[in-house]
Amino acid sequence: RMSKVHNFNAGPSVLPQAVLAQAQAELLDYQGRGMSILEMSHRSKEYEAINAQAEERMKSLLGLSDSYRVLFMQGGASSQFALIPLNLLPADGVADYIVTGSWGEKALEEAKRIGNVNVAANTAEGNFRSLPSADEIKLSANPAYVHLTTNETIQGVQWSALPDVGTAPLIADMSSDILSRPLDANRFAMIYAGAQKNIGPAGVTVVVVRENLIAQGRKDLPMIMRYSTFAKNNSLYNTPPAFAVYMVNLVLGWIAEHGGLESMAIRNADKATQIYAAIDRSGGFYRGHAAAEARSQMNITFRLPDEALEKKFVAEAQAHGMVGLAGHRSVGGIRASIYNALEPEACIALSGFMDEFAQKNG
Ligand code: PMP
Numbered sequence: 119r120m121s122k123v124h125n126f127n128a129g130p131s132v133l134p135q136a137v138l139a140q141a142q143a144e145l146l147d148y149q150g151r152g153m154s155i156l157e158m159s160h161r162s163k164e165y166e167a168i169n170a171q172a173e174e175r176m177k178s179l180l181g182l183s184d185s186y187r188v189l190f191m192q193g194g195a196s197s198q199f200a201l202i203p204l205n206l207l208p209a210d211g212v213a214d215y216i217v218t219g220s221w222g223e224k225a226l227e228e229a230k231r232i233g234n235v236n237v238a239a240n241t242a243e244g245n246f247r248s249l250p251s252a253d254e255i256k257l258s259a260n261p262a263y264v265h266l267t268t269n270e271t272i273q274g275v276q277w278s279a280l281p282d283v284g285t286a287p288l289i290a291d292m293s294s295d296i297l298s299r300p301l302d303a304n305r306f307a308m309i310y311a312g313a314q315k316n317i318g319p320a321g322v323t324v325v326v327v328r329e330n331l332i333a334q335g336r337k338d339l340p341m342i343m344r345y346s347t348f349a350k351n352n353s354l355y356n357t358p359p360a361f362a363v364y365m366v367n368l369v370l371g372w373i374a375e376h377g378g379l380e381s382m383a384i385r386n387a388d389k390a391t392q393i394y395a396a397i398d399r400s401g402g403f404y405r406g407h408a409a410a411e412a413r414s415q416m417n418i419t420f421r422l423p424d425e426a427l428e429k430k431f432v433a434e435a436q437a438h439g440m441v442g443l444a445g446h447r448s449v450g451g452i453r454a455s456i457y458n459a460l461e462p463e464a465c466i467a468l469s470g471f472m473d474e475f476a477q478k479n480g
Contacts, residue, residue: 122135123439123440123441124439124440124441124460124461124463124464124467124468125441125442125460125464126440126441126442126443126453126454126455126456126460126464126468127441127442127455128271128294128315128417128442128446128453128455129271129293129294129312129314129315129320129455129457130314130315130319130320131314131315131442131455131457131459131460132457132459132460133318133319133365133369133459134369134372134458134459136372137365137368137369137372137459140368141364141365141368148164149164151164155168155360155361155364156360156361158360160354160357160358160360161354165360165364166354168360168363168364168367169190169352169353169354169358169363170352171367172188172190172363172366172367172370173187173188173352173353175367175370175371175374176188176324176326176370178374179297179370179373179374179378179379180297180301180303180309180326181303181304182303182304182326183304185328185329185330186303186304186326186327186328186329187326187327187329187332187349188324188325188326189324189325189326189327189345189348189349189353190322190323190324190325190348190353190358190359190363190366191322191323191324191325191348191353192321192322192323192358192359193323194312194320194323195221195291195293195310195311195312195323196224196228196312197323198291198310198323198325199224199225199228199229200228200231200232201343201345202225202229202263202265202289202308202310203228203229203232203233203235204232204336204339204343205335205336205339205343205344205345206262206263206287206289206331206334206335206336207229207232207233207234207262207263208233208262208336209233211233211234211260211261211262212233212234212235212236212258212260212261212262213229213233213234213235213236213261213262213263213264213265214235214236214237214238214257214258214261214263214264214265214283214286215229215235215236215237215238215240215264215265215266216238216239216240216250216255216264216265216266216281217237217239217240217241217242217267218239218241218246218249218250218266218267218270218273218275218277219241219246219267219270219271219272219273219275220246220270220271220272220273220446220448220449221267221270221271221272221291221293222265222266222267222270222291223240223242225265225267225291226265229265236256236257236258236261238255238256238257238258238264239254239255239256241275246270246273246275247273247275247407247408247409247412248275248408248409248411248412249275249277249411249412250281252281252282255281257283257284257286260286261286262287263286263287263288263289263307263308264283264286264287264288264289265289265290265291266280266281266288266289266290266291267290267291267293268280268290268291268292268295269292269293269294269295269298269414269416269417270294270414270417271293271294271315271416271417271446271455272417272419272445272446272448272449272453273407273408273419273449274407274408274413274414274416274417274418274419274453275407275408275412275413275414276295276408276412276413276414276415276416278411280301280305287307287308287328287331288305288306288307288308289306289307289308289309289310290306290308290309290310291310291311292309292310292311293310293311293312293315294311294315294316294416294417294455294457295316295414295415295416296309296311296315296316296317296324297316297317297370297373297379297382297458298316298379298382298383298386298415298416298457298458299379299382299383299386299415300379300380300383301379303326306326306328307327307328307331308325308326308327308328308331309325309326309327310323310324310325310326311323311324313362313365313366315416315455315457316416316457316458316459317366317369317370317373318362318365318366318369319361319362319365320362321359321361321362322358322359322362322363322366324366325345325348327345327349329349331345332345332346332349333346341355342355342356369459372459373458382458383415385458385462386415386416386456386458387415388462388465389415389456389460389462389464389465390413390414390415390416390418390456390465392462392465392466392468392469393418393454393456393465393468393469393472394406394413394418395469396468396469396472396473396476397418397420397472399473400472400473400476400480401476401480403422403423403476403479403480404420404421404422404472404476405420405421405422406418406419406420407419407420407421407449407451415456416455416456416457417453417454417455417456418453418454418455418456419445419449419451419452419453420451420452421450421451421452422451422452422479425450427479428444428445428450428451428452430479431443431452431475432444432452434471434475435468435471435475438467438471439467440464440467440468440471442455443468454468
């Protein structure tokens, strides 16, 4: 393999080297079957074993009780923006949305097309730099659910301690921080994530959902849009994204082997500290987007004195083997995405480069 780059892509993004190597080794002949996993029926016992193991590993990593199901769906997290209100927001109900960035905003907009929503909090006015305090969150009396985004990938704003939503079912978009740190998963009615950041390639969306919520889902939707269809059929109602689920299963195995969520959290915090420290010691040359207490451990966003310098920064970083550092096209600036699989050396290299770049250009 060619010399490896430090991959700061926001998603699809870096995967564990060991997982890629295993996928490569198994690609042409899966477990002695004389064919690739890519060519195999999703009704084969081989695929069923992968599907079951991926569900088990997800439950075990998250410490989920038996009242949860893990579903493997398609359409990305964006499809969930629509499927959640379609299934779970009754005509006479209201859903609460806590909006802390661009993705939460998208989820809210989609829900508005479907039913009644209450914007319980929205930090757009502050340009999504901080998180709402407890008294800034105005929940409705009896919401069908409360939706939030645990990590806003574009702005680089992440909840550390989650807000108290009482007994309302809490639904979280964890696309960009799932399995990056320990959390009390049993507090959530539903967790969903596109796989392509922390847990695998693009093509599969992981949905962790409490069984009582599945049972409450609307019964007049097309079969393919109901959570109950996926739950009843173990995500095998129709052809699943089999290769993506296979990859997710390998990544989940890699996380478990590397000490699980506690160890991921330590690794990620150490990586994030490297880069935030470079921002903080730059004397204002780098300006972090997120307020200190809302800083993401997954997507680190910052600006330079002007856009020309930002372009130069991205180009020079690339020349030093660090790729994927341009901010999201909607906000500009710099974004370093440092998901689970990114090796600590990448962040050490980036912080060193940042120091030098600031020296030369400040
Ligand atoms: N939510 C979050 C937090 C995201 O980061 C993304 C993707 N960047 C999405 C939703 C949309 O995901 P998808 O592209 O899988 O629809």
